[in-house]
Amino acid sequence: MALRAQTGPYFGDFGGRFVPESLVAALDQLGEAYDLAKLDPAFGAELAELGRSYTGRPSIITEVPRFASHAAGARIILKREDLNHTGSHKINNVLGQALLTKRIGKSRVIAETGAGQHGVATATAAALFGLECTVYMGEVDTERQALNVARMRLLGAEVVPVKAGSRTLKDAINEAMRDWVTNVATTNYIFGTVAGPHPFPEMVRDFQKVIGEEARAQVLELTGALPTVVAACVGGGSNAIGIFHAFLDDAEVGLYGFEAGGEGVDTERHAATITKGRPGVLHGARSYLLQDDDGQTIESHSISAGLDYPGVGPEHSWLAAIGRAEYRPVTDAAAMQALRLLTRTEGIIPAIESAHALAGAIELGRELGPDSTILVNLSGRGDKDMDTAATYFGLYDQEAGE
Amino acid sequence: MRTVAPVIARRNDEASGALIGYLPVGFPTFDESIEAAVAIVENGVDVLELGLPYSDPVMDGTVIQAATQQALAGGFRLADGFEAVRRITARVDAPVLIMTYWNPVVQYGVDRFADDLAAAGGAGLITPDLIPDEAADWIAASERTGLDRVFLAAPTSSDARLRLAVESSRGFVYTVSTMGITGARSDVDGAARTLVARLAEAGSPASCVGLGISTAAQVAEVLEYADGAIVGSALVKALAEGGVAAVGELAAELARGARRE
Numbered sequence: 218m219a220l221r222a223q224t225g226p227y228f229g230d231f232g233g234r235f236v237p238e239s240l241v242a243a244l245d246q247l248g249e250a251y252d253l254a255k256l257d258p259a260f261g262a263e264l265a266e267l268g269r270s271y272t273g274r275p276s277i278i279t280e281v282p283r284f285a286s287h288a289a290g291a292r293i294i295l296k297r298e299d300l301n302h303t304g305s306h307k308i309n310n311v312l313g314q315a316l317l318t319k320r321i322g323k324s325r326v327i328a329e330t331g332a333g334q335h336g337v338a339t340a341t342a343a344a345l346f347g348l349e350c351t352v353y354m355g356e357v358d359t360e361r362q363a364l365n366v367a368r369m370r371l372l373g374a375e376v377v378p379v380k381a382g383s384r385t386l387k388d389a390i391n392e393a394m395r396d397w398v399t400n401v402a403t404t405n406y407i408f409g410t411v412a413g414p415h416p417f418p419e420m421v422r423d424f425q426k427v428i429g430e431e432a433r434a435q436v437l438e439l440t441g442a443l444p445t446v447v448a449a450c451v452g453g454g455s456n457a458i459g460i461f462h463a464f465l466d467d468a469e470v471g472l473y474g475f476e477a478g479g480e481g482v483d484t485e486r487h488a489a490t491i492t493k494g495r496p497g498v499l500h501g502a503r504s505y506l507l508q509d510d511d512g513q514t515i516e517s518h519s520i521s522a523g524l525d526y527p528g529v530g531p532e533h534s535w536l537a538a539i540g541r542a543e544y545r546p547v548t549d550a551a552a553m554q555a556l557r558l559l560t561r562t563e564g565i566i567p568a569i570e571s572a573h574a575l576a577g578a579i580e581l582g583r584e585l586g587p588d589s590t591i592l593v594n595l596s597g598r599g600d601k602d603m604d605t606a607a608t609y610f611g612l613y614d615q616e617a618g619e
Numbered sequence: 620m621r622t623v624a625p626v627i628a629r630r631n632d633e634a635s636g637a638l639i640g641y642l643p644v645g646f647p648t649f650d651e652s653i654e655a656a657v658a659i660v661e662n663g664v665d666v667l668e669l670g671l672p673y674s675d676p677v678m679d680g681t682v683i684q685a686a687t688q689q690a691l692a693g694g695f696r697l698a699d700g701f702e703a704v705r706r707i708t709a710r711v712d713a714p715v716l717i718m719t720y721w722n723p724v725v726q727y728g729v730d731r732f733a734d735d736l737a738a739a740g741g742a743g744l745i746t747p748d749l750i751p752d753e754a755a756d757w758i759a760a761s762e763r764t765g766l767d768r769v770f771l772a773a774p775t776s777s778d779a780r781l782r783l784a785v786e787s788s789r790g791f792v793y794t795v796s797t798m799g800i801t802g803a804r805s806d807v808d809g810a811a812r813t814l815v816a817r818l819a820e821a822g823s824p825a826s827c828v829g830l831g832i833s834t835a836a837q838v839a840e841v842l843e844y845a846d847g848a849i850v851g852s853a854l855v856k857a858l859a860e861g862g863v864a865a866v867g868e869l870a871a872e873l874a875r876g877a878r879r880e
Contacts, residue, residue, distance in 0.1 A: 235721055235748050237678050238784070239795055242775035381684055387675065394677045399799040401775065498722040498748075499675060511697040512726030514674040 220465035220541060226415030229538055231531035234414040235498045240394070243401045248416040250321045255423070260316065267312045268427065271345070272302050274309075275431040278439065278592075283562035284575075288582025288591070294439065295595040296432040296460060299567065305597030306428060306456045307338040311407055313424035315342035318405040325349040325404045329393040331358055331386035331452070332523035332570065333365025334597055335409030340374035342407075350374040353392045355385035358522045365601050383516040386452075386526045390500050410453025411530030414501030418530050425459030428594060433463045436592055444592040446471035446581055450573040451544060452488070452524035454533045456596035461542060471543070474533060475577035477519030478546030488517035490529040491537050491544040504531040520549035520605065521569035523597070551576040553609055556599065568597030569605065621714040622742050622767050623666050623790040627825045627846050630665050630877070636842035638877045639827055640664035640870060641718065641851030642858065643672055643683065644703045645690030652690075653706050655858050658867035660711040663874025667707065668745060668849065671700045671719040678747040680802030682852040686859060697723055701739040708740035716769060716790070718745040724757070733760035743767025743790055751787035758787065769793050772818055772826075774810040781821040791825035791847060792818055796832070802852045804831030807841060815845045838876030848877070 226232050234244060254260040268274035276297045285293040298306040311328075318326055326348050330336030336352040343350035352369055356378040359366050369376050382388040390413075397406045408417045411425075429447075436444050447464055449457035451474035464470045479487030487493065490505045497506035499514060507515040507527035519525040536542035556572035558579075559565050567575060571594070578593045585591070599606065607613050630637040640659045644652050656667055672687035672695045679687070704715050717736060724732045724744075736744070743766040749757065751770055761768045767790030772781055775798065784792050794815055797808035811828045818826045827847030832838060834853075841848040850873055858866040 233753050234750065235753055236750065237747055237773070238750055238771040238776055238780070239773040239798055241750060241780060242773070242777065382674065382688070391675050391677050395680075395800045398678070401798060498725055500677075501748075506722075508722070508726065510726070512673075512723035513691065514722075 221462060223532070225419035228532045228535035230496070231502065231504050231534040232415060232418060233503050234501060235503065236414045236501045237398060239398045240401065243397065244414055244416065246321060247317065247405070250317055251416055251420050254317060254320060264313055264316060268309070272308050272312065273300060274427065276300055278432060278435045280439070281559070281563045284559050285582065287558060288579040290587035291582030291585055292440070292590040293578055293582065294436055294444070294590065294592050296428060296592060298428060298456065298594060298596045299571065299598035303338045303341050304600060305334040305338070305568065306425060306459060307335045307409060308341065309427060309459070310409065310421050310424040310455060311335070311338040311342045314407040315346050315348065318348060318407070319346060321405065323403055323405045325400065326407050327351045327353065327393050327396050327404055328407045328409060329386065329389040330354050330409065331389070331525055332521065333358070333362040333369070333601060334523060336376070337365050337368050339407050340369040340372035343374060344372045351396065352376050353379050353389040353396070355379050355383070355389045357384045358386065361605060362522055362601055386522070387514060387528070410455040411458045411532060412453045412500055412502060412504065412528055418502065418532055421455055422458045422462060422532060425455050426462040428456065428459035429461060429463030432460060432592055436590070440590055442590070443467055443470050445585055445589040446473055447592045448473045448475065448574045448578045448581060449594040450475050450524060450570050450596065451529060451533060452477065452526045452570065453528065454530040456594050458530060458532055460594040465541065472536070472541065473577060473581060474542055474544040475547045475573045476544055477521060477524035477573060478548040479518040481548055482546045486518035487546065488519045488525050488527065489546040490527060491533065492546050496534065499528045502531045504534045505529050520553065521573065523568070523570040524573065545577060547573040547576045555579060556606065557610065566599035567595055568599050569602045571596045620737065620742070620765050621708070621740065623714045623716065624825060626665055626714055627791060631846055634877050635839070635879045636845060636877060637665040637827065637847035638663060638838060638874055639666040639668055639847050639849040640854055641668040641670055641849065642854055643670035643687050643690055644700050645672055645693055645695035646686040647689065647859070648693065649699055651863060653703055654863045655866050656707050657710050658863050659854060659870035660713045662867045662870035663877070664870050665713060666847070667713050667715045668718050668851070669700070669703060669715055671697065671717060671723060673720040673723060676720060678800050680800045680852060682856050683801050686855050697727055701735050704736065704739040704741045714742035715740070716742050716745050716767065718747065721746060721749040729756040729760050733764045733766055737764045737766055741766070743769065745769040745793060747771060751783050754787065761789070771795055772814060774798060774814050778817070778821065781817055785818060785821045785823045791827045792823050793849070794818060794826045794828045794845065796828050796830045799830060801830060803833035807831050807837050811841065812844050835872050835876030838873050842877055
């Protein structure tokens with residue numbers, strides 16, 4: 218079977234539905250609605266039209282030779298998901314799930330968010346479709362991504378800072394699941410990544426796979442060949458699966474996911490789930506997980522809120538297990554240097570999340586040499602990260618410059 | 620092995636049903652959690668539900684979250700759960716079910732967990748985030764060891780899923796009274812009565828109702844139609860605010876709700 222034909226609930230040994238019974242009916246309803254929508258040309262046409270006239274699809278590709286000169290002269294091509302409306306790839310998935318929300322007749326949506334990009338996208342779709350919207354966000358993240366909190370509130374969403382546990386993305390997911398268990402009759406959970414219980418990993422992937430389908434054709438047109446490798450950052454893994462998926466059965470194309478290495482994978486402060494974790498159950502699916510000997514989830518760390526997650530989507534765990542994709546860590550420091558390098562050489566400010574893929578691309582270029590072509594998913598733009606970057610590089614007037 | 624079905628049957632003969640009490644291991648300290656568990660049994664709780672603290676308790680409200688986070692911060696280890704079962708069953712006769720999220724069991728090893736729980740004198744497991752569809756390993760391990768396995772039924776469960784819960788459970792079916800998470804509520808949802816009736820039609824030998832029950836009057840009301848009433852957050856709150864004496868007093872008060880009028 219083609220790797221691209223793999224569907225949930227299981228990806229090899231990974232995936233499934235490890236959820237309270239109270240959620241099973243809602244997951245069944247969502248899965249059935251999605252299965253019908255997949256077969257309905259009208260749903261596909263409506264989503265494609267929203268992509269074209271609202272998101273700005275297809276997103277362009279940009280070759281970045283000045284940046285690539287720091288990667289041993291490999292050709293580096295960026296897939297510009299940062300240019301989407303709302304500033305990242307997250308809108309692709311949200312529009313699909315918002316259309317499904319209308320189909321199943323629910324009037325309220327909830328979402329979790331880390332960096333705030335998925336929350337902003339969900340709040341945007343809620344405004345567009347007239348849905349009530351509540352976004353759960355770890356208190357730590359509401360502080361480091363204050364701009365996105367303001368954006369969500371301006372869009373009419375209620376933003377709930379989550380004070381439990383590590384007060385980051387994993388706790389925001391817990392709180393969103395508690396809300397969903399309580400309000401499932403009226404509420405649809407718009408999940409932001411390819412993790413969680415079935416049908417989310419398959420459905421979110423399907424809404425994101427447009428990234429790779431466009432990019433595969435665009436790179437072929439530009440270079441006359443498929444890329445040597447494809448690089449993407451991996452937190453939960455939605456932008457990575459989105460760009461990988463079209464290439465899964467192109468065996469000659471290497472697929473590389475870059476996890477948040479934080480302060481280093483030999484420290485306790487990282488979010489390199491596949492690199493350092495082992496299989497377990499979190500947030501409704503069996504997948505790789507950062508956990509202690511007792512199965513307690515270990516708090517992750519990344520300078521990037523969007524990658525600061527101790528789990529990963531089950532399809533990535535499967536691709537790692539069968540050797541189709543390789544997952545490597547990139548430290549906070551390497552990501553921040555790559556962020557500044559792309560900004561200074563090409564005038565493109567990437568999100569810190571996406572900067573992990575850029576740092577990975579530099580590493581791959583040095584390994585593969587000047588004859589290689591590296592396709593990088595530039596999954597988001599860096600506007601939201603200005604405070605973090607300004608503090609990191611000492612760009613505010615009252616601080617010493619670097 | 621002390622299983623729960625005989626106790627629930629006996630309490631439905633001699634009283635209006637069984638009172639099931641939840642407390643987490645390690646809160647406020649390991650030793651006090653043992654004393655509290657013994658105290659609620661001595662004051663009329665028929666079956667103990669002992670919670671293992673977990674980092675990501677998606678079915679729990681703020682009271683139990685706060686208690687289990689404190690237990691984790693205090694150094695709770697999984698092995699403490701077995702030690703707690705050993706100490707409690709040495710002192711009181713009530714069967715002890717462990718309530719645990721699924722990942723700690725997976726990491727410990729499902730068979731090893733079942734063996735160690737049985738050896739400690741435990742009755743079985745309540746698994747809030749494990750549905751029968753994903754439970755083949757646990758069903759096999761509990762068949763082998765004779766442990767009870769309590770799955771959940773929800774107001775939104777289809778008739779087919781209720782039959783699955785009934786066929787997969789042994790001991791009782793945990794009947795979720797309302798759509799939501801743990802925590803005291805002023806009214807126990809009318810959905811519970813309907814769900815218990817649906818479970819009876821699905822062949823359930825015993826259905827115990829949990830979520831939101833905090834007073835003797837609610838216990839009495841639930842036991843009009845259910846085989847057992849499960850109280851959790853109210854006991855944890857009493858323990859947090861008034862210590863072992865207070866949780867014992869609340870258990871005695873709740874037990875009055877289980878007396879036959």
